[in-house]
Amino acid sequence: MWMRQARFACRKHSKKSWKWLKKKYWGRIKGRNDNWVFMNKDLYLWKLQWTTIKRHILVKGKSSPDNSKLREYWHKRQADSPKYLFKSRQILWRRQKGKCLVCFDLIDNGESVHVHHITPIRCGGTDHINNLCLLHENCHRQVHSNRGQLIAAVCKLLEPYAE
Structure with a gap:
């Protein structure tokens, strides 16, 4: 160079x-x-x-992400190095312990991930990290399609995360 x-x-x-x-x-x-x-x-x-060198940890034995017995192992491994580029998404991922707040499944299960505003911007919400959470694409669609029924239940689940 x-x-x-x-x-x-x-x-x-x-x-x-x-x-x-x-x-x-x-x-x-x-x-x-x-x-x-x-x-x-x-x-x-x-x-x-x-640029600092970040070493990766070798996968133990013949472990496969598809093995349901090793689900916790893979979840812990992903927790050490979230794949999200943006720092805010990494913070959200860690705060939610890597789980979707609607279906409680792991965020990193292969589905696309959306950032959801807990309090909508049109209702006075902000883009601050305390007003955001990560949801699977389908869960996010459910939250917005069933505004009347599901949103009340989801808001109760999300209250501990909002300030």
């Missing part, structure tokens, strides 16, 4: 000296002990060496 950066700088400013190029394109960032960070005034290029 460094060679590409140097080649770019030399091609862009072919008449300038190496000292000038270094001053213009490379520098230091606070908190990093690195002199060669490709940057400008506002942005810098992230170096792969700054």
Whole structure:
């Protein structure tokens, strides 16, 4: 990567000296002990060496996610590394202990997952994490289709999670 950066700088400013190029394109960032960070005034290029390595735990024996006897093992394993990219979804997943609040099945059972507003935005709810929960797509559809009957029961279940 460094060679590409140097080649770019030399091609862009072919008449300038190496000292000038270094001053213009490379520098230091606070908190990093690195002199060669490709940057400008506002942005810098992230170096792969700054990324921490997260080791995975090997699956024990010939365990399969389809084995119903090992369901707790797989649930615990997923709890250590939720697949959600967004931090807010990881927080919701941990807060709900990985379970859907309507059917009480595991969130990570292969179905798509939706974020549900406990108090709807049109009724004064917000996008704050205390007003959100994770539901399976079908459970979310049930909550919204049976507004009159099911919503009251679901709201009682969700009350401990809302502030």
